[in-house]
Amino acid sequence: RSNGQRLIETLESACAWGNTPDGGMNRLACNDDDGKVRQWFIDETKKCGCEIKIDAMGNMFAIRPGQNNNLPPIGIGSHLDTQPTGGKYDGILGVTSGIEVLQTLHANNITTYAPLAIINWTNEEGARFPPAMLASGVWGGAFTTEYGHGRTDQNGVTLKQELERIGFLGKTPCSFEANPLSAHFELHIEQGPMLDAAEFPVAVVRGVQSIRWYSIDIVGREAHTGTTPMDRRSDALLGAAKMIVEANRFVTEGDLAARGARATIAVIESGPGSINTIAGKVRLNLDIRAPTDLDVALVEELCRARFHEICEEQGLTMDIDHFWTSPALHFDPTMVQCVRESANKAGCQMELVSGAGHDSVYTSLKVPTAMMFVRCRDGVSHNPAEYSRPEDCAAGAEVLLGAYLRYDNY
Amino acid sequence: RSNGQRLIETLESACAWGNTPDGGMNRLACNDDDGKVRQWFIDETKKCGCEIKIDAMGNMFAIRPGQNNNLPPIGIGSHLDTQPTGGKYDGILGVTSGIEVLQTLHANNITTYAPLAIINWTNEEGARFPPAMLASGVWGGAFTTEYGHGRTDQNGVTLKQELERIGFLGKTPCSFEANPLSAHFELHIEQGPMLDAAEFPVAVVRGVQSIRWYSIDIVGREAHTGTTPMDRRSDALLGAAKMIVEANRFVTEGDLAARGARATIAVIESGPGSINTIAGKVRLNLDIRAPTDLDVALVEELCRARFHEICEEQGLTMDIDHFWTSPALHFDPTMVQCVRESANKAGCQMELVSGAGHDSVYTSLKVPTAMMFVRCRDGVSHNPAEYSRPEDCAAGAEVLLGAYLRYDNY
Ligand SMILES: NC(=O)NCCC(=O)O
Numbered sequence: 001r002s003n004g005q006r007l008i009e010t011l012e013s014a015c016a017w018g019n020t021p022d023g024g025m026n027r028l029a030c031n032d033d034d035g036k037v038r039q040w041f042i043d044e045t046k047k048c049g050c051e052i053k054i055d056a057m058g059n060m061f062a063i064r065p066g067q068n069n070n071l072p073p074i075g076i077g078s079h080l081d082t083q084p085t086g087g088k089y090d091g092i093l094g095v096t097s098g099i100e101v102l103q104t105l106h107a108n109n110i111t112t113y114a115p116l117a118i119i120n121w122t123n124e125e126g127a128r129f130p131p132a133m134l135a136s137g138v139w140g141g142a143f144t145t146e147y148g149h150g151r152t153d154q155n156g157v158t159l160k161q162e163l164e165r166i167g168f169l170g171k172t173p174c175s176f177e178a179n180p181l182s183a184h185f186e187l188h189i190e191q192g193p194m195l196d197a198a199e200f201p202v203a204v205v206r207g208v209q210s211i212r213w214y215s216i217d218i219v220g221r222e223a224h225t226g227t228t229p230m231d232r233r234s235d236a237l238l239g240a241a242k243m244i245v246e247a248n249r250f251v252t253e254g255d256l257a258a259r260g261a262r263a264t265i266a267v268i269e270s271g272p273g274s275i276n277t278i279a280g281k282v283r284l285n286l287d288i289r290a291p292t293d294l295d296v297a298l299v300e301e302l303c304r305a306r307f308h309e310i311c312e313e314q315g316l317t318m319d320i321d322h323f324w325t326s327p328a329l330h331f332d333p334t335m336v337q338c339v340r341e342s343a344n345k346a347g348c349q350m351e352l353v354s355g356a357g358h359d360s361v362y363t364s365l366k367v368p369t370a371m372m373f374v375r376c377r378d379g380v381s382h383n384p385a386e387y388s389r390p391e392d393c394a395a396g397a398e399v400l401l402g403a404y405l406r407y408d409n410y
Numbered sequence: 411r412s413n414g415q416r417l418i419e420t421l422e423s424a425c426a427w428g429n430t431p432d433g434g435m436n437r438l439a440c441n442d443d444d445g446k447v448r449q450w451f452i453d454e455t456k457k458c459g460c461e462i463k464i465d466a467m468g469n470m471f472a473i474r475p476g477q478n479n480n481l482p483p484i485g486i487g488s489h490l491d492t493q494p495t496g497g498k499y500d501g502i503l504g505v506t507s508g509i510e511v512l513q514t515l516h517a518n519n520i521t522t523y524a525p526l527a528i529i530n531w532t533n534e535e536g537a538r539f540p541p542a543m544l545a546s547g548v549w550g551g552a553f554t555t556e557y558g559h560g561r562t563d564q565n566g567v568t569l570k571q572e573l574e575r576i577g578f579l580g581k582t583p584c585s586f587e588a589n590p591l592s593a594h595f596e597l598h599i600e601q602g603p604m605l606d607a608a609e610f611p612v613a614v615v616r617g618v619q620s621i622r623w624y625s626i627d628i629v630g631r632e633a634h635t636g637t638t639p640m641d642r643r644s645d646a647l648l649g650a651a652k653m654i655v656e657a658n659r660f661v662t663e664g665d666l667a668a669r670g671a672r673a674t675i676a677v678i679e680s681g682p683g684s685i686n687t688i689a690g691k692v693r694l695n696l697d698i699r700a701p702t703d704l705d706v707a708l709v710e711e712l713c714r715a716r717f718h719e720i721c722e723e724q725g726l727t728m729d730i731d732h733f734w735t736s737p738a739l740h741f742d743p744t745m746v747q748c749v750r751e752s753a754n755k756a757g758c759q760m761e762l763v764s765g766a767g768h769d770s771v772y773t774s775l776k777v778p779t780a781m782m783f784v785r786c787r788d789g790v791s792h793n794p795a796e797y798s799r800p801e802d803c804a805a806g807a808e809v810l811l812g813a814y815l816r817y818d819n820y
Pocket residue numbers: 090124125126132133191355356357358634636686
């Protein structure tokens with residue numbers, strides 16, 4: 001059995017770097033605080049006899065030998081990076097629950113059939129280096145290492161530069177082929193309101209919904225706000241505002257709303273940034289999600305058509321860069337069954353499809369993968385108020401341990 | 411008579427610092443390039459025997475003695491700072507036309523009745539340190555020097571720090587009382603389409619329309635874009651987008667549109683700036699204008715009411731800071747008459763009310779003030795494509811010289 005008290009202590013130490021005055025976390029991928037928690041991860045896992053491998057994307061694998069060390073390890077992974085307004089559970093609970101499994105095996109002197117790898121995937125959030133799940137995506141073959149290395153933050157700094165700077169540009173090539181696993185489990189907080197509403201501590205995750213990300217550049221014409229008649233303007237920010245309103249309307253009305261489609265624009269930059277110069281250039285990022293790929297495509301189509309109309313009406317030009325697709329996905333039935341049996345044993349029958357993407361999306365391209373969710377208060381995440389009760393975290397870790405041991409036996 | 415060829419050469423040298431590859435200017439107030447063009451202004455005016463006074467807001471007065479040096483000088487002023495996407499005429503043509511008047515007097519050995527001051531007012535654009543016309547506003551008593559000094563740019567740097575850094579924090583107190591003028595003429599490009607449509611090179615400016623600026627802070631709740639149901643969001647950027655659309659609607663429909671009201675939001679900042687975190691904080695800047703103060707107040711009232719409704723609908727809170735008011739204004743009749751006579755002599759009958767604010771708005775609080783406009787192509791300003799024909803610039807300078815000499819005689 002795992003130790004809930006120890007898990008919470010591990011979670012707290014994993015949150016020692018990058019915390020904000022409001023009780024949340026701001027530990028963007030590859031910043032100094034990410035560097036510090038990575039060192040902590042090495043120290044913590046080495047205490048349990050692990051060997052550390054770091055790959056070219058900075059992914060960290062803490063490997064504990066098993067009885068059959070010619071088998072690739074079974075992975076338990078998640079991430080230690082956070083949103084700029086992140087909480088203390090998103091990703092961090094997954095890695096620390098993995099460490100809890102490791103510590104339980106270690107304390108009980110258990111040698112598993114296959115080796116075990118506790119994994120910290122780099123830049124899962126994608127908040128600093130879009131897209132999300134970038135480094136597990138490279139491992140899973142969705143992106144090349146060059147693509148991953150070249151992704152830039154808002155200041156134009158590349159991920160590779162930052163990995164080098166914090167000392168975590170590893171030598172192991174980043175791929176399943178060069179550094180295989182035999183399976184991947186991930187525990188994560190739900191980040192949504194379903195478990196909280198249903199009053200279950202833990203859920204089985206059957207799959208992940210469909211996601212697409214876009215970068216949209218809108219070009220109008222800079223002009224004087226005081227002298228330019230309203231009917232002679234090409235106002236890029238007005239056009240952008242109409243797009244934001246329309247994208248929202250498509251997913252809050254009719255069938256798409258009923259089928260749970262979501263569309264969000266959260267990032268906007270407007271230039272030249274002067275109160276009395278009409279905006280000539282705006283960049284938006286659009287995030288579309290739905291349970292099915294078809295519905296995501298439908299929202300995209302509606303947006304494209306309406307956005308083009310808005311550009312015509314407002315005298316604007318536009319460029320839409322659809323730079324990320326993460327299709328809807330079902331996890332491996334055997335792995336899901338291991339999680340299900342373990343969750344049922346803990347009295348949890350709820351099964352969910354994830355609204356968020358996770359590193360498990362990309363590991364599932366190469367190896368049998370499954371996830372479990374822990375309830376979080378009001379479903380709030382990507383917010384300093386994110387919170388999961390200690391007993392729910394403990395229940396999650398116990399379900400993880402059970403699912404993992406079932407698969408290792410199997 | 412003034413020398414059109416020389417004026418264009420002077421204009422070109424005044425544009426030697428801060429030009430952009432697209433043929434425009436980016437010389438934000440008190441940046442390094444502003445420092446360089448200020449030195450050029452000193453050198454140029456000293457060649458004509460001027461003495462230089464710099465005040466506590468960095469306003470520069472190049473004073474040429476007259477027959478009666480106990481009289482305050484008659485000012486001819488405008489500004490050498492630009493928008494981030496500015497042109498080569500806005501403000502710069504006004505200062506260089508003043509220098510042209512100076513050079514004409516100097517070349518012809520004319521000693522005027524009163525002394526003459528060619529003036530470069532600091533931070534007229536307000537692009538870097540809002541509000542606009544800040545330093546002429548301090549001189550005119552609309553703001554205190556402390557207020558002016560304390561205004562900050564987007565990086566939190568104060569105007570005083572920047573004046574000190576570029577070496578233009580002068581010793582003369584910034585006020586009409588400490589450093590009086592007896593009148594103020596200003597030549598400016600129209601920045602609007604009226605002269606171009608009417609095919610006149612120059613217009614008499616009768617006054618300036620009403621302006622108000624606001625900073626609006628909108629607070630929602632950061633949450634995950636993938637997991638947060640559409641009906642459980644407090645999306646600050648969605649709220650902001652609705653406000654932008656509504657403000658535009660108020661001035662493009664019905665009576666307010668017919669009466670020429672304008673409302674623009676050109677500056678927006680959204681936090682935390684992560685694609686998968688719903689925006690929790692947005693700041694907007696709103697610019698409202700109309701020929702009458704009443705209509706500006708009406709647009710404000712409509713915006714306030716509707717913005718509050720939007721906040722209620724979207725679960726947001728809002729704070730509106732109305733930080734600048736520039737009431738509608740009529741210039742001094744005697745001064746306007748001097749401009750009119752001079753313009754009519756050049757065959758120009760057009761009379762306009764300015765859509766943009768100018769330093770003359772604030773000098774008019776203390777001394778008789780008037781302006782003339784030079785036609786600019788398509789009415790485009792605050793844009794690198796801003797352009798006035800050399801012959802129109804020359805015509806403007808000639809009207810300025812005539813108006814100035816009329817007033818000096820008078
Ligand atoms: N778990 C999580 O917040 N991942 C970020 C990827 C996404 O945007 O869904």
